[in-house]
Amino acid sequence: MRVYLAGPDVFLPDPAARAASLKAICAQHGLVGVWPIDSLPDEPPAWRQLGEARRIALCNEAHIRGCDALIANLTPFRGPSADAGTVFELGFMRALGRPVFAWSNTALPFTARTLAFLGRAARADGAAWRDGEGLQVEDFGGADNLMLDGAITASGGVLVCQNVPEAARWSDLSAFARCVAAAARSA
Amino acid sequence: MRVYLAGPDVFLPDPAARAASLKAICAQHGLVGVWPIDSLPDEPPAWRQLGEARRIALCNEAHIRGCDALIANLTPFRGPSADAGTVFELGFMRALGRPVFAWSNTALPFTARTLAFLGRAARADGAAWRDGEGLQVEDFGGADNLMLDGAITASGGVLVCQNVPEAARWSDLSAFARCVAAAARSA
Structure with a gap:
């Protein structure tokens, strides 16, 4: 089973080392991890004429289409939610109908993270919370926006969230390993 | 043409009024706007047994599958990027292969927004910027993460970004109207 490794991990200081670590864990469970910036064997030559950002986007989409499942790193990224690209x-x-798995190095629910992010700007409105601009704070007990949690559950995937020390947010791979094990069991 | 209206607009204080405003602009251009929480005529009865969050997620997915295009409000939401659900x-x-359009009430590029968000935590690393945890800041001149910009372009969609006064971030619909006009022309 080929699994696409979605996450802001590509932005880490040593992305090649990270790719090797993630792929090694996949291999231990009999899975082939596909890293977003792996070269795409059948890349159309025309894509090389595009700007780098457009080319990366098309290659990532092609990699996802070529995988049987996806494992996303949903550790909060510069705000309460996960990285936008992820x-x-x-x-x-999810739209391709294949299983999506996810992991996060925090177990703090989305609502609590959002309220912590908003700080004093958050205000109570009856039973709901709103931000300083009046927009409601989602409060369903999920790990992130309900579309993400809902997709993982509906697809047959698994979401593994666990707290790690702050300094290990981008290095601890134990939640990832549990996620890979779950994906391998489901294959 | 039926267009799915993605955005954090559902979190506004008066979501029904917002839905009416967005749908009216769509209608002026001959499009049918589909609001995420519109009732789903053919909703499977079993979904009513699910928790509310899971049910909303499945209904939203079904609404998207029932539309010919999507228009996303990518105005930055509690961080440098757009709302995660959007x-x-x-x-x-995008995975369904249909055109995706987007609008944003800021014209400030993603990199500049991210650096403003990071503030003093941002640090230069050669020609690149990194956050306080060492993760690189994407710097391709786009409006958001390259997957978003790339998908809009590759799908034949249009991205309309314009600055509005801070107090009008969630009320000014002129960028949305331009986006709807572009979608109508492409139909």
């Missing part, structure tokens, strides 16, 4: 890819794979 | 839905529709 979330896009989760939605993309 | 981004998920953009990726979902």
Whole structure:
């Protein structure tokens, strides 16, 4: 089973080392991990004429189409939610009807993270919370926006969230390993 | 043409009024706007037994599948990127191969927004910027993560970004109207 490794991990200081770590864990469970910036064997030559960002986007989409499942790193990224590129890819794979798995290095629910992010700007409105601009804070007890949690559950995937020390947010791979094990069992 | 109206607009204080405003602009251009929480005529009875969040997620996915195009409100939401649910839905529709359009009430590029969000935590690393945890800041001149910009372009959609006064971030619909006009012309 080929699994697409979605996540902001590509932005880490040593992305090649990270790719090797993630792929090694996949291999231990009999899965083939596909890293977003792996070369695409059948890349259409025309894509090389595009700007780098457009080319990467098309190659990532092609990699996702070529995988049987997706595992997303939903550790909160510069705000209460996961990285936007990762979330896009989760939605993309969900629409293809294949299983989507996810992991996060925090177990703090989305609502609590959002309220912590808003700080004093959050205000109570009856039973609901709103931000400083009046927009409601989602409060369903999920790990992130309900589209993400809902997609993982409906697709037959698994969401593994666990707390790690703050300094290990981008290095601890134990939740990832549990996620890979769950994906392998489901194959 | 039926267009799915993705955005954090559902969190506004008066979502029904917002839905009416967006649908009216669509109608002026001959399009039918589909609001995420419109009732789903053919909703499977079993979904009513699910928790509310799971049910909404499945209904939204069904609404997207029933539309010919998607228009996303990518105005930055509690961080440098767009709302996670909106981004998920953009990726979902992109995977279906249908055109995705987007609008934002800021014209400030993603990199500049991210650096403003990071503030003093941002640090230069050669030609690149990194956040306080060492993760690189994407710097391709786009409006958001490259998967979003790339999908809009590749799908034949249009991205309309314009600055509005801070107080009008969630009320100004002129960028949305331009986006709807572009979608109507492409139909």
